[in-house]
Amino acid sequence: MASRAAAAMVLAGALPVSPNPPAAAAGTKCCAWRRRIFGLHRGGIRRRISCSSHRHPDNTSRAAEEGVVEMLKGAVAALACIAQISMSLPANAILYSPDTNVPRTGELALRRAIPANPNMKTIQESLEDISYLLRIPQRKPYGSMEGDVKKSMKIAMDNKDAILASIPVELKEKGSKLYTSLLEEKGGLQTLLKYIKENDPDRLSVALASSLDTVAELELLQAPGLSFLLPQQYLEYPRLTGRGVVEFSVEKGDGSTFFPTSGGEPKSVATIQVVIDGYSAPLTAGNFAKLVLDGAYDGVTLKGASQAIIADNESGKKGYTVPLEVMPAGQFEPLYRTPLSIQDGELPVLPLSVYGAVAMAHNVDSDEYSSPSQFFFYLYDKRNVSTRMDL
Secondary structure, eight states: OOEEEEEEEEEESOOBOOSSOOOOOTTOOOOOOOOEEOOOBBOOOOSSOOEEEOOOOOGGGTGGGTTOOBOOOEEEOOOSBOBOOOOOOOTTEEOOOOOTTSOOSHHHHHHHTOOOOHHHHHHHHHHHHHHHHHTSOSSOOHHHHHHHHHHHHHHHHHTHHHHHHTSOGGGHHHHHHHHHHHHTSTTSHHHHHHHHHTTOHHHHHHHHHHHHHHHHHHHHHHOOSOSSOOOGGGTTSOOOSSEEEEEEEEEETTOOOBOOSSSSOOBSEEEEEEEEETTTOHHHHHHHHHHHHTTTTTTEEEEEOSSEEEEEOOSSSOOOOOBOEEOBTTOSSOEESOOOOGGGTOOBSSOSOSTTEEEEEEOSSOTTBEEEEEEEEEOOOGGGTTOEEOO
16 A cells, blocks of 8 residues: 655764765656654663764865765764665675674664774673573573673673773763763663573663663764765765754654554554664765755655565656665775675665565666665565565
8 A cells, every 4th residue: 555755864973965966876766755854962862772973073074075064973872773884786686694692683784884992882782692592492591691791791891991982972971871881881781791691681671772782872972974085076975974854744644543562552653763884884974864854755755565664756856876885794994886696695774574674776877776755664574585586
């Protein structure tokens, strides 16, 4: 059933807009939009991975940005579905990878994509190992879990100065509180040890989620923006150097209501929140953010397919002709205009194998570029992992 959407946005990071934008791809149409921009704040994260960016790292690009408006900075909190990298899918792309290390949830994928302090990343990996161990049926390896927690505590205590030193001065106080919370407060590492000793997997699971949220908050405070330099030819593009949250308000085309998922009354308007990740794809995230701010998705029809919900906005306003931009797992910076070979084990930092992942559609004119404006929500289903998809 077709639906129509209007979008509003909160951004964390810089969104410079070039006074001389590159030409938009031909044949793409958009419509006139109504828009609303959320107020900005340096808020924290509540239960889900949030968004943060504080400094513009690329000194070489500052001269090129003279006269460009740095529109938004700050930190925001929210996650309902993962914002996927700008993977412009080639025809018949294989969307499945059997690699068990590939994140299968939005929270995990976004957390792993944060360019943070190595000590925090080691703590994160140890706690994520507990998540894996908790899924083992019947007798659970509590001894291994205890070892993971004690390893995390030792790293945190031995490297306190290094962990806090990577946080900007204006956020030191918040960082210190989060550090204390991770070690001592309810839902922190001490709590994890308590529930492990009590062999209580349910309470341990809840406390572990809280600890991982705290880790993500600390990592986001540490993230300085982009950890790499953009290629010279892309310096005039809009870009997002942190993360942003886009909120889509959706109405059904036939006027019917959405059935509530957890009690309450049916509603005529549903809300979808999408995290866009500038750490992994700054050009695509920046283009998407600019389109939202320009009202390019207000009133757009969403079309449902067997494996995706596609934004049918190929009319009217055009976005930038953004190059295919994908951050390979284990690499320092994204590749541009170069697809990955999933079958050969080349995997993106933000995988598509997450239900609700968001990606830019394939550019109809060239495999080296993403669609300037058309995106889709991927309805990942492991039962259909062998299915091929043409977008």
